[in-house]
Amino acid sequence: MSGHCLSELMSDQDFGSAGSYRFNRLVLDSRQLKPGDAFVLLKSASGNLSRSLEFAKSAQSKAPLILSELPLEDLEPVAGCKVLYRSDLRDWLGSLQAKLLQANQPTALPPIIAVTGTNGKTSITTLIAQLMGELGIKTGLLGTAGNGLWPDLVQSTHTTSDVLSLHKQIHALSLSGAQLICLEASSHGLDQQRLQGLPITTAVFTNLTHDHLDYHGTLEHYAAAKARLFGWPGLNTAIINTDDAASQIMIAKIDPSTQLIRYGFNSEAELHPISHELKADGAVAKISVSHQNQIFTLKTPLYGRFNLSNLLAVIGAALSVTEVLKHAADSEPHARTDDKSVGILQKLEPLIPKLTGAKGRMQRVTLGEAGSGDEPVCLVDYAHTPDALDQSLGALKAHMQDEAGRLFCVFGCGGDRDATKRAPMTQAALKHADWVILTSDNPRGEDPKQILEDMLIGASSEQKQRITVELDRRLAINLAVSNASASDVVLVAGKGHETYQEIDGVRHDFDDSQVLSAALQSLAFGDAERS
16 A cells, blocks of 8 residues: 555654554544554543543554554454554654655745743734734744634634644645744643644743643642743743743753743843833833843733733744844845844834734723723633733733722633632632622533632622622623723623633533623613614
């Protein structure tokens, strides 16, 4: 048969007799197998060995080769199908997929920027893609915001795809002309080695806060998963937020050959604000780019000190891919070779104010020209951890110009996820908001009333006077908007970019930004429509 074999694709390893079995594709889902495909069997999160054995049995009729991370001693041999057990399969599976794709259709992959951290991954990758788009650079984006060439994205199901899909996506983006690729590296993806074999050139760390402990168990294990990215083979540049305590864990992983660019509000960081001001319409800052001996003026319509931090990471990422941005410096008149970084910064400065960030990340919802100017400031944000909610509300409080203005917060907590963060999220909201409206998020398979009870644990009688519980998310949003005045701010948090609400395993259409917009419309025109 045609196809390729392991001994050809990975000649540096000894696969025994299995190395000569030829196959066309690598497939993780036995239902997707076509004759001639190799089946890849990885350990399931549930650890259900009998189910894994059934998958392998169903694959034997089509697959000439099964690559298994499990021993499969009970699998009866079938003629024409070779089973190779390798406990280290994840250590080289991505590299195998990359070589298979290149053997079928060679392409030179562009530089890859990978961003990891509890919060900020989507915002930073999207901002990089927007910035590169302003420069005319074709950029691939992979993550929560969607997958594809910016801005034509397809909704993604996972922050970081499985290892075979991720390699296929990057290969396809390269064939489509991508000059740069930005991806979100989730802790799950790093822990499960879904990024194995990717030629990542730049790694960015944002922060580490309470999240995903239902999977990692402890913050230490969570941090260790993130830190894998900073010891990546061949990594050129590591961009680290030194305002976060876990930054030292990431820095400890960096190879001496990797360039370190620190960012944050610490004056020792290579990228830091000399001064900054939060305004009603955004922020302005003077940025020191000390490793380039430059001062950069940053103006942005984005809200929050944390978005200033995100933009520092974006600037660092841009400076880490000078080969992609070379034309930006070369197009400057009289630019010298040693002035390329200066030319790049000059190109970036007028473009930063055009960046609007990712959908559902501190996204402003307005009536536009139809508004009278009397409506409250309304935003949607994906904040779904205690720290993220604290940061978002604190940022909005800092931007509020009218001392009489009130801050409303509408949010819930997801079901079938880490329950230990529910009460802390309520406390984070109460820290800043004048009126907290607890509601349903994506309850999934849990009882939403139980989730709300968990969110109220530890709330004092005095605190409960500032809390309203409204199970129906649409009614909760309407309640906030209908009670808010022009000097107030309403934040709807938790679901962000999502366009559904999952209840009992069923996804119902629900977009916070659309519901919030409708509530504003009702506030502005409701009386006129009823008259």
